[in-house]
Amino acid sequence: MTDLLAARTQMALSLGFHIVFAEIGIAMPLMMVLAEWRWRRTGERAYLDLAHRWAKGTAVLFAVGAVSGTVLSFELGLLWPGFMRYAGALIGMPFSLEGFAFFLEAIFLGIYLYGWERVGPRAHLAAGVVVALSGAASAVFVVLVNAWMNTPVGFTLDAAGAFATIDPVAAMRSPAAFQQVLHMLLASYAATGMAVAGVHAFMLLRGAAREFHSRALMVALLVGAPAAVLQPLSGDVSARVVATTQPVKLAALEGQWATVRGAPLRIGGWPDAAREETRWALEIPYGLSLLAFHDPTAEVKGLRTVVPADRPPVAVVHLAFQTMVGLGSAMALVALWAGWCAWRRRALADERLLLRALVLVAPFGFLATEAGWIVTEVGRQPWVVQGLMRTASALTPMPGLVVPMALFTLLYLGLGAIVVALITSLVRETARTAP
Amino acid sequence: MSGIGLPEIVAAIMVLALNAYALTGGADFGGGVWDLLARGPGREAQRALIAEQIAPIWEANHVWLILVVVMLFTAFPAAFAALGIVLHIPLTLMLLGIVARGSSFVFRSYGARDDASQRRWGRVFAVASVVTPVLLGTIVGAIVSGNAGAAAARLPAAPGAPAPSYVSVYVAPWLAAFPLALGALALAMFAFLAAVYLGVREPALRDAFRRRALWSAGAMFVAAFGALGVSGMTTPHVMGGLTRGGALVLQLLIAVAALSAIWALYARRWRVARVAAAAQVSLILWGWVLVQAPYVLPPTLTIRSAAAPRVTLELLVGALAVGAVVLLPALAYLFRTFAAERRVR
Numbered sequence A: 001m002t003d004l005l006a007a008r009t010q011m012a013l014s015l016g017f018h019i020v021f022a023e024i025g026i027a028m029p030l031m032m033v034l035a036e037w038r039w040r041r042t043g044e045r046a047y048l049d050l051a052h053r054w055a056k057g058t059a060v061l062f063a064v065g066a067v068s069g070t071v072l073s074f075e076l077g078l079l080w081p082g083f084m085r086y087a088g089a090l091i092g093m094p095f096s097l098e099g100f101a102f103f104l105e106a107i108f109l110g111i112y113l114y115g116w117e118r119v120g121p122r123a124h125l126a127a128g129v130v131v132a133l134s135g136a137a138s139a140v141f142v143v144l145v146n147a148w149m150n151t152p153v154g155f156t157l158d159a160a161g162a163f164a165t166i167d168p169v170a171a172m173r174s175p176a177a178f179q180q181v182l183h184m185l186l187a188s189y190a191a192t193g194m195a196v197a198g199v200h201a202f203m204l205l206r207g208a209a210r211e212f213h214s215r216a217l218m219v220a221l222l223v224g225a226p227a228a229v230l231q232p233l234s235g236d237v238s239a240r241v242v243a244t245t246q247p248v249k250l251a252a253l254e255g256q257w258a259t260v261r262g263a264p265l266r267i268g269g270w271p272d273a274a275r276e277e278t279r280w281a282l283e284i285p286y287g288l289s290l291l292a293f294h295d296p297t298a299e300v301k302g303l304r305t306v307v308p309a310d311r312p313p314v315a316v317v318h319l320a321f322q323t324m325v326g327l328g329s330a331m332a333l334v335a336l337w338a339g340w341c342a343w344r345r346r347a348l349a350d351e352r353l354l355l356r357a358l359v360l361v362a363p364f365g366f367l368a369t370e371a372g373w374i375v376t377e378v379g380r381q382p383w384v385v386q387g388l389m390r391t392a393s394a395l396t397p398m399p400g401l402v403v404p405m406a407l408f409t410l411l412y413l414g415l416g417a418i419v420v421a422l423i424t425s426l427v428r429e430t431a432r433t434a435p
Numbered sequence B: 001m002s003g004i005g006l007p008e009i010v011a012a013i014m015v016l017a018l019n020a021y022a023l024t025g026g027a028d029f030g031g032g033v034w035d036l037l038a039r040g041p042g043r044e045a046q047r048a049l050i051a052e053q054i055a056p057i058w059e060a061n062h063v064w065l066i067l068v069v070v071m072l073f074t075a076f077p078a079a080f081a082a083l084g085i086v087l088h089i090p091l092t093l094m095l096l097g098i099v100a101r102g103s104s105f106v107f108r109s110y111g112a113r114d115d116a117s118q119r120r121w122g123r124v125f126a127v128a129s130v131v132t133p134v135l136l137g138t139i140v141g142a143i144v145s146g147n148a149g150a151a152a153a154r155l156p157a158a159p160g161a162p163a164p165s166y167v168s169v170y171v172a173p174w175l176a177a178f179p180l181a182l183g184a185l186a187l188a189m190f191a192f193l194a195a196v197y198l199g200v201r202e203p204a205l206r207d208a209f210r211r212r213a214l215w216s217a218g219a220m221f222v223a224a225f226g227a228l229g230v231s232g233m234t235t236p237h238v239m240g241g242l243t244r245g246g247a248l249v250l251q252l253l254i255a256v257a258a259l260s261a262i263w264a265l266y267a268r269r270w271r272v273a274r275v276a277a278a279a280q281v282s283l284i285l286w287g288w289v290l291v292q293a294p295y296v297l298p299p300t301l302t303i304r305s306a307a308a309p310r311v312t313l314e315l316l317v318g319a320l321a322v323g324a325v326v327l328l329p330a331l332a333y334l335f336r337t338f339a340a341e342r343r344v345r
Helices: A003-042 A045-079 A081-114 A121-150 A177-205 A210-245 A247-254 A287-293 A314-343 A352-361 A364-378 A402-433 B006-036 B043-054 B058-075 B077-086 B088-110 B115-144 B147-154 B166-171 B177-201 B203-234 B236-242 B245-266 B270-292 B310-338
Strands: A155-157 A163-166 A265-267 A270-272 A277-279 A282-284 A383-385 B295-297
Touching (some): A003 A081, A003 A121, A003 A364, A003 A402, A045 A081, A045 B058, A081 A163, A081 A383, A081 B077, A177 A314, A177 A402, A247 A314, A265 A287, A402 B088, B006 B270, B043 B177, B077 B088, B147 B295, B203 B270, B236 B270
Antiparallel strands (some): A265 A282, A270 A277
């Protein structure tokens, strides 16, 4: 394994691990606050119990998210010092703002988790609101950096290709910024809400603590289902931005090799880099031109517009994109179904088929997030900053990077297993002790 | 160019943040040290107090470190890049310690209640709380000694050029007497702070933590003079920096703070002890700054030469000012909510 591959693997693993906890850290506080608010409004103990139990899980997941996020902030320098030396002054700003947002999140989470008896009811609920808002703000700032890496702006270059002047504020408003932030926030609410809904649907199918779990299911769906329904629309907006700002990435995620007018949309298929064609795909005529440019005859640039060395690994990107779209669509359909049942005022706890579907799609959101992150990151390769800096030139000169990569792989595998076991036992506990 | 400009202001804010981290996050690590060393019949009561003390605040305290890191790479990107390269190994080990400490703490708090799991996570928490501060001090030692900066300067400018040996660049700068002595000093400082804070918090356990505070004050003394002695042999410029002009005044102040802390502990004046202990640790930290200024990474990168363009620094200082207006009251609220002293039962 080369040092570059080892570093990329370690970074991918660290981000792939952290992103799940980050999403939970964004959406879970909102759900806790909703449950607590319902309790204060209705006086139903089940809601208070729910807020307490969700808070326990959040405490564990937030802590793991906090420490894995710390690892990432250092890894920027440990693995990619070239990138930080080059771009730190320009894109450090959103990271600094993220630091503040994270600070507020940690402060008020402490108050929320441990302050039930120490602060007044309004202050407690308000603390939860601050946690939910600052969690979302953290995500906004971090994604702004990623959006800049995809569509870098806010600088002029000198003759040697270094930054002559920089504008950190303009860099925060890159062309991909709005769409990526929207997509990530919706992903967080959809993935977390639908996963939690799936867990409580599972407990309802097992016949455990019906009152408790059906309320939990409602709150989780309230957060997850609208986001899951909106996410495909946000994906459409994202794809159109990618089409104009990162045509090679769009070509990779669609497996489009030739530049053509009226490009088809491919479902499935295997992009063959050697033969420069995508085989065995179901092709919907004009579909890609229509989706990417809202014009059936629009020209879509193919991968052949750049030399092979400047193309991302097409098969990985195409497969990840298909996976993301497939999983996201399934979630949107189940969310619509749940919404329809709720609108017809049916008791969701009795809709056993819907409950089964919710259990099935429970992990889809996190899987789709991982796939989507692969699309945006692998789809940008070989660049770390699109068109400006190659990932290889950002790499640390330190040899033997396979060692830290192996260390962090073991660490995250172990941590992941422990967290899953712990959350499972917290959920199981509700079967015995919930009202 | 001389005097105080934007780069110096940003650097000073970074040191303030680091100071806050030492006094809060550092003490949380110190709590883990006393968890490991909990002895006698009051063992479990001590561990419970430590857990109760740090549970609501450790994550917020930890963010100071993240703030320092993002300020470093925003304002001094060249220094951050160089540190990431030559101190890769101790930084990675420190990160493993941070991850192990934080996750084992919540696993113990929220996981299975049986003795075996509690002991297992308690042990991981305690050991990681000892190892991480040592690494943090070692990293500081590698920076202030000039070892890290010198190693970074030896890196080949272009790929393919003959590289110096692996050990000389990636190991020798930190695996050396002076950095390790500072590692020991950091550990003793954090343990000292924790013992004092815990004593203030719980009157019922004051005797135990008073003994521990005095012992760790002794350990600090030994580690500080050990580091000074080692620096006299291996890094004379550090020794020189500590024994001239303004530094001597600072040394005097450190001595005053140290003696006040010890007197207050003897006299059981706990609140005085807390102020004196915090002052002592802060002054030691500023002693480091005094030795290292005007370098962000001695002996090559100065605060001026490593600084980001003016526009970045201006925005950063603006953001920090606005952020502080929100953050400081929030932090005060957090500490006021949880710092209530226990009454004697």
